[in-house]
Amino acid sequence: MAKITYITHDGTQHAVDAPNGSTVMENAIKNAVPGIEAECGGACACATCHVYVDEAWTQKTGEPEAMEEDMLDFAYEVQPNSRLSCQIKVTDELDGLVVRVPERQA
Amino acid sequence: MGTATAQSDDITETDIVIVGAGPVGLFAVFELGLLDLKCRLIDILDRPGGQCTELYPEKPIYDIPAWPEISGQGLTDRLMEQIAPFDPQFQFNTMVTALERLEDGSFLVSTDDGTKVSAKVVVVAAGGGSFQPKRPPIAGIEAFEGKSVFYSVRRMEDFRDHDIVIVGGGDSALDWTLALAPVARSLSLVHRRDAFRGAPDSVNKMRALVDAGQIDLHIGQVAHLSGTDGQLDRISIKDKGGDLVDVACTRMLPFFGLTMKLGPIAEWGINLNENLISVDTEKFQTSEPGIFAIGDINTYPGKLKLILSGFHEAALMAHAAKKHIAPDERIVFQYTTSSTSLQKKLGV
Numbered sequence A: 001m002a003k004i005t006y007i008t009h010d011g012t013q014h015a016v017d018a019p020n021g022s023t024v025m026e027n028a029i030k031n032a033v034p035g036i037e038a039e040c041g042g043a044c045a046c047a048t049c050h051v052y053v054d055e056a057w058t059q060k061t062g063e064p065e066a067m068e069e070d071m072l073d074f075a076y077e078v079q080p081n082s083r084l085s086c087q088i089k090v091t092d093e094l095d096g097l098v099v100r101v102p103e104r105q106a
Numbered sequence B: 001m002g003t004a005t006a007q008s009d010d011i012t013e014t015d016i017v018i019v020g021a022g023p024v025g026l027f028a029v030f031e032l033g034l035l036d037l038k039c040r041l042i043d044i045l046d047r048p049g050g051q052c053t054e055l056y057p058e059k060p061i062y063d064i065p066a067w068p069e070i071s072g073q074g075l076t077d078r079l080m081e082q083i084a085p086f087d088p089q090f091q092f093n094t095m096v097t098a099l100e101r102l103e104d105g106s107f108l109v110s111t112d113d114g115t116k117v118s119a120k121v122v123v124v125a126a127g128g129g130s131f132q133p134k135r136p137p138i139a140g141i142e143a144f145e146g147k148s149v150f151y152s153v154r155r156m157e158d159f160r161d162h163d164i165v166i167v168g169g170g171d172s173a174l175d176w177t178l179a180l181a182p183v184a185r186s187l188s189l190v191h192r193r194d195a196f197r198g199a200p201d202s203v204n205k206m207r208a209l210v211d212a213g214q215i216d217l218h219i220g221q222v223a224h225l226s227g228t229d230g231q232l233d234r235i236s237i238k239d240k241g242g243d244l245v246d247v248a249c250t251r252m253l254p255f256f257g258l259t260m261k262l263g264p265i266a267e268w269g270i271n272l273n274e275n276l277i278s279v280d281t282e283k284f285q286t287s288e289p290g291i292f293a294i295g296d297i298n299t300y301p302g303k304l305k306l307i308l309s310g311f312h313e314a315a316l317m318a319h320a321a322k323k324h325i326a327p328d329e330r331i332v333f334q335y336t337t338s339s340t341s342l343q344k345k346l347g348v
């Protein structure tokens, strides 16, 4: 279990308890966090679940894999801390994770 | 939808036009074929399979009955094999733009390449809509679209002696970089990172052109467009370090993948409900008799956007379409396992 905080573009914080093994995207959808669309349902095929991982957490969430990097090409305003939230798996390690939702998804 | 009479000679005729060659459109060929109806499928993509081949060709699907695991491409290949006996006609790279009802109740289907098809019934199996190029997230780009920003190349000549900027890192971006380099006044390829998704051979060829000084490669993201009246003259690229680099540009080609848009279907005069086509669950007919809708594009109480549900809809729709075309003919319900007449149609 990990507590994840999503900060939407207008600054609103959404704190969510996320079970291990689920993805950061799934918890956003389940809790209706605005701004995460996840059109493809987590298949790394749409880039509409784009988030910015808080700088303090980029080490723990790790680097995107090649397929995710390719899909990030289609996201809006990609930055070094950009990730597709469907590709981040929740573990105890991520308790306290903070991610920011971009202004828009592609 | 207007009413008119078919006049021109260059109209292709068929029993059924299926808009969309996704899995559901493909399976409809089978169900309609068993009832002796010939189909023509029209899709904006260059190959069959819809979302399955465009979005997840290699990913496994686990809920196709009797296939514990099959990939998007595998499912499409199997469907193509299954419908081959019915010899469906395919028209790819073509968008269906308009539907017109003719005086005799049949339909005239128009496409963006100017071809027309007449059909007794139209089946809309358009899924999430037609796949169209994604607009890149650059402020003010709309004003330049169609004048100096293009999402595809229809005629290479239109790009001759221009300062061309190509944006993207996949095969389309690389292929057009290689093809247009010889005719361009200057050509710059812009990509967010120094790694490319495209075929390794194309990447090597592109890098050779860069080394030879024939094209420029910029790693960064397009930040700003400048020009007047839709005509670009230069763009600014924000590089990794956040610095802005100005590049001359009179033609821009962004390749940011495809997205699904409802497209012209909204103008066909059929009832929609939040961008989906309302149908009944007996015939899967739309508000317009003779126009049916199956698969992801339709909506009804309890609808599930599953391939399996689309297949079921195709079977019921086929019987209703047959009755629409031949109201007096009695349809005998038969199994493929035991019916010699169905087996003859299948060539088994």
Ligand SMILES: Cc1cc2nc3c(=O)[nH]c(=O)nc-3n(C[C@H](O)[C@H](O)[C@H](O)COP(=O)(O)OP(=O)(O)OC[C@H]3O[C@@H](n4cnc5c(N)ncnc54)[C@H](O)[C@@H]3O)c2cc1C
Pocket: A039, A040, A041, A043, A045, B019, B020, B021, B022, B023, B024, B025, B026, B042, B043, B044, B045, B049, B050, B051, B052, B055, B056, B060, B061, B062, B063, B094, B095, B096, B097, B125, B126, B127, B128, B129, B130, B131, B262, B263, B264, B265, B294, B295, B296, B297, B305, B306, B307, B308, B310
């Ligand atoms: C990543 C992902 C995973 C999925 N996993 C599953 C799964 O496990 N199980 C499952 O059952 N479903 C799954 N789905 C959903 C499944 O892919 C869809 O239900 C299915 O593709 C719908 O088929 P369709 O034939 O109705 O439409 P589509 O596959 O969307 O095909 C419609 C076609 O119509 C074309 N078209 C539309 N309008 C026009 C026009 N005007 N002119 C010309 N062409 C047009 C489009 O270009 C497209 O090719 C998944 C979807 C995604 C994205």
Ligand code: FES
Pocket: A025, A037, A038, A039, A040, A041, A042, A043, A044, A045, A046, A047, A048, A049, A071, A084, A085, A086, A087
């Ligand atoms: S949900 Fe589509 S890429 Fe993450």
